[in-house]
Amino acid sequence: DTGVSQNPRHKITKRGQNVTFRCDPISEHNRLYWYRQTLGQGPEFLTYFQNEAQLEKSRLLSDRFSAERPKGSFSTLEIQRTEQGDSAMYLCASSLLQGALGYTFGSGTRLTVV
Amino acid sequence: TQLLEQSPQFLSIQEGENLTVYCNSSSVFSSLQWYRQEPGEGPVLLVTVVTGGEVKKLKRLTFQFGDARKDSSLHITAAQPGDTGLYLCAGPPGGGNKLTFGTGTQLKVEL
Numbered sequence: 001d002t003g004v005s006q007n008p009r010h011k012i013t014k015r016g017q018n019v020t021f022r023c024d025p026i027s028e029h030n031r032l033y034w035y036r037q038t039l040g041q042g043p044e045f046l047t048y049f050q051n052e053a054q055l056e057k058s059r060l061l062s063d064r065f066s067a068e069r070p071k072g073s074f075s076t077l078e079i080q081r082t083e084q085g086d087s088a089m090y091l092c093a094s095s096l097l098q099g100a101l102g103y104t105f106g107s108g109t110r111l112t113v114v
Numbered sequence: 115t116q117l118l119e120q121s122p123q124f125l126s127i128q129e130g131e132n133l134t135v136y137c138n139s140s141s142v143f144s145s146l147q148w149y150r151q152e153p154g155e156g157p158v159l160l161v162t163v164v165t166g167g168e169v170k171k172l173k174r175l176t177f178q179f180g181d182a183r184k185d186s187s188l189h190i191t192a193a194q195p196g197d198t199g200l201y202l203c204a205g206p207p208g209g210g211n212k213l214t215f216g217t218g219t220q221l222k223v224e225l
Binding site: 004031033035040041042043044045048056091093095097101102103104105106107108110 | 158216
C-alpha cells in the first residue's frame, strides 16, 4: 500500500492558464475528497466522490473548477483560467465508506499563480 | 463563522513542557478527529474519538471528547521538538461523511 499519491507536488502557472492535478487514492477506498488549504489554516472542503459519483460540491468551487473520478479510481481536479487567489495547497484524501472515522491524505499539490 | 474553533492559534514552548490545545464548537459532532501536519505535507490522522467523555492516549498525547460531544482537547506531556507542527481537529457536521476542519494550532517546540 503506497498511500495516497498526488501529482505534481508543485505547480507554478501564469494567471489565465489552465492546470490539472491528479490524485491516486488507496485502492480499496471508496471515497475520495479534495480540499484546499492556505498557509497556517485548516483545509477547506471542495468536493467528494463515492466511487465514480460526485456526491457533493462546495459553494467555494466556482465554475472554473471541475473534478472527475472516471471508473472510480484516480481523480483529477482542473482549474481553468487560474487567478492569483487560486494559489494554495490542494489536498486529496481517501477513506472507506465511514469517512467520518478518518481520512488518509496525500502530500498535496502546491499551486502558485503568478 | 468557523464551525470548529481551536485555541490557541500559536504556541511556542520549550522542550519538556506540557501543553493543551482546545477544539470547540456550538454544534454536536458524532465524532472528532485530530490530525498533525508538517510543512509541505498532508495532515496525518492521530486519533478519532466517538463517545462523549471518551479519553484516548497515544504515548505522550492524551485526547478527550467532551461529554456533550461539542468540544475536544489534546494534551501533550513533556513536549519534544518532533511534536512541532500544525494540529487540526476535524469532524463531520450533521453526521455526514465530509469533514470540516478547525482553524488549526501551530505548535513549535524548541530545545
